[in-house]
Amino acid sequence: MSVSYVCITAILLPSSLGLIVDHNTSDANSNDPVLPEQVKDYVDQKISDVTRKMLELHGMCQVRYGEHCFFTEYYGIGQVNQHAAKYICEEKGAELGNIYSKSQYDKLVYYMTPWIAARVNEHPGFGVRTGMTINPQSKVVYMSDGSRAPYTPWATSKYPTSNEGATTVWLVIYPQDSNRSGMENHIESGATDAVLCQVKIK
Template sequence: MASMKIVQLLFFALFVACMANGVNQQRICMQLEDIHNEEVQSWIGRTRNPYSSRPGKRGAKGDVGPAGLKGSSGEVDYRRINRAIQENVEIECNKVNTGLVGRINKMEEMIRKMNRTVSDPHRQLKLQGLCPVQYLGHCFWSVVHSSKDINVDEAKRICGVNNGLPANVYNEQHLNDLMADIRRKISADTFIWTGMQVDISTNAVLMRDGTRASYVKWWTGGFPNAGESGLYIHVQTDPSSSRQGMGNDPPTSKFHGVICEK
């Protein structure tokens, strides 16, 4: 302890002398002061642990410590948030509206194309070859088999496949056009069902809706047969033959085919 005091006094005396000798010697004094400090620290270390040596180089930097406590929340600007939300909503709504307008325009264009394509309500039937005869804005086509296997119920089913019904005959020209279409499909005389019928109580020929037919042409004498309600057309391969036209038979009778109307 006494030696420490002596060292301190010695350094103090040197320091006072340095300060008295001017600026040039201040650097020496500062160096002496640094040495003094080092000696003091060394003495303190030896006093605490007489076996310890000078501290070595500083070690590597340690890991980052845990995060501090979260600070208090600040004030929320709800007006600014509401404005931002409203702006985003308007932007998204505009996007949706733009998309909807685009889709609507495409749909309208598709409808216009469809209208141009089917401006004639029977265009699709024509494309399918189901409208070889036209009258009063209706399509007429015939289905003909080589054998007699079609009764009235089967005739209705066949026409219904293409959303049609067994046909009416409206006048002489219409009948001739229907027989001409059938004649292209046959090689012998043929019997074809229509949608007309005979009233068995009055023998009146009726249209499909029950109204009286304005035109009737029997293919031979003796018609109509009493008690037989189904009306058919008898067609010869020879267009000049007089033995062709209408006849009546029971609806359960089986013929070669049917004339359809839509």
């Protein structure tokens, strides 16, 4: 069953914004007032803040970056294939996550390292499935929306591999050896330990 979160919020506008209605520029066939741009921006920001807080309450905003909240779901060593990963995120109203920048990557690793390390006991590292893919021949990495990935922190010099079937991109985190952490590409049928999901909040 898919889970959806609906929030109805009353937003009080500060008097300093000044609710201005310009009747001269209003559409003659419309009853809607023309709001100044700063009021629209203020309302959008408040809605974004409320959405983020709701996601935090449900454990779905472990890391915030830009227009997205990110969260990780851990299911056990080698339990998450591509189909399961997509299903896990979609059941929470999210989608498979992407890496957008070094700053975001560093925040995710900083959060995930102790969080999942506590769950894998003596296992040296863990894999986290993302929504990113790669063309093994051209070495071009793509985001889940098909755009080219702007940042690709490969784990070691052996990645990305040119294995024809290694089209999915994982994050691999080693709590005791951060120099080995980063991206790896593997075959789609391979299984990771966790999944990275993202929710747009703007």
